[in-house]
Amino acid sequence: MAIKDDKLHLLIVDDEADIRDILQFNLENEGYEVDMAESAEQALETLSDKHKLIILDVMMGGMSGFRMAERLRKSGNDTPIIFITAKDTENDMLTGFSIGADDYISKPFSIKEVIARVRSIVKRTYKPDAAASNSTIEVNTLLVDLDKKEVLIDDNIIDLTKTEYGILLLLLENQNRIFSREDILNKVWTDGEIVLERTVDVHIARLRKKLGNYGDCIVNRTGYGYTFNQGK
Missing domain, CATH: 3.40.50.2300 (Response regulator)
Incomplete structure (x- = not known):
């Protein structure tokens, strides 16, 4: 075998x-x-x-x-x-x-x-590299399937745009780290498109709404930026 x-x-x-x-x-x-x-x-x-x-x-x-x-x-x-x-x-x-x-x-x-x-x-x-071997990220009943690029809450698929998924993945992979709007723009918008920092706020507002109770874990640290904090 x-x-x-x-x-x-x-x-x-x-x-x-x-x-x-x-x-x-x-x-x-x-x-x-x-x-x-x-x-x-x-x-x-x-x-x-x-x-x-x-x-x-x-x-x-x-x-x-x-x-x-x-x-x-x-x-x-x-x-x-x-x-x-x-x-x-x-x-x-x-x-x-x-x-x-x-x-x-x-x-x-x-x-x-x-x-x-x-x-x-x-x-x-x-x-094996730990990051390469992990195909999911889990926070209680929130699950991100990295292979399928799907987000599930309580086994229900959450319909996210590519940008919303990118923001969520960035924050989940770096929990408790604060990303400025500029950081998020540079890491998520990688196609050279010119985007205003305010656009980040709009996408995160939509993402929070789709995540329901988990949306509260995406915290805005005034003057600094956004972070994912499970303890919120």
Whole structure:
């Protein structure tokens, strides 16, 4: 069964095409997005912030996996690494871990074992951005569905214009922060349209009316601007 991670990117580095292919096939079946490199030198050019795990062969022509890992760690790159190698001596394992490896798998390996270890490291090290993972904003019975761009109160959809929705979202995402009329104009009206500050007051008055009791949470701090305050 495919994992629930939303296409996490992995980088496989191995100079044996057969191993790259079998790892790619099985990990993609598990729901991962897999990039491949046939050398450490190519991997260093391919590696980017999107990669959340590196599966790295130790013995390769040119730069070794150990050397690549050392360069990454010295540069401050802390992307998790699983070493895969034909060597399984204690000294080799200690070398790998001392460099900063997160795991070590000996050849020949079981695909199930590789998948299990990948899952374990991803679960332990990958922390999705909180803002990106939240698809709703809730204040008691007021709910904003960010994916559908809908606002509901007591499960009833509130019909807002694009501008009203933009103002509400700005205030909800920054509760208790005061936005001047100019701030709201700059953040909500982004198409270059020339709008008077008074227009903000008109839209907020309409928004308050549509929100019913929640409209009272949109507070005007005289001389400063507007804020969303649940305690109002």
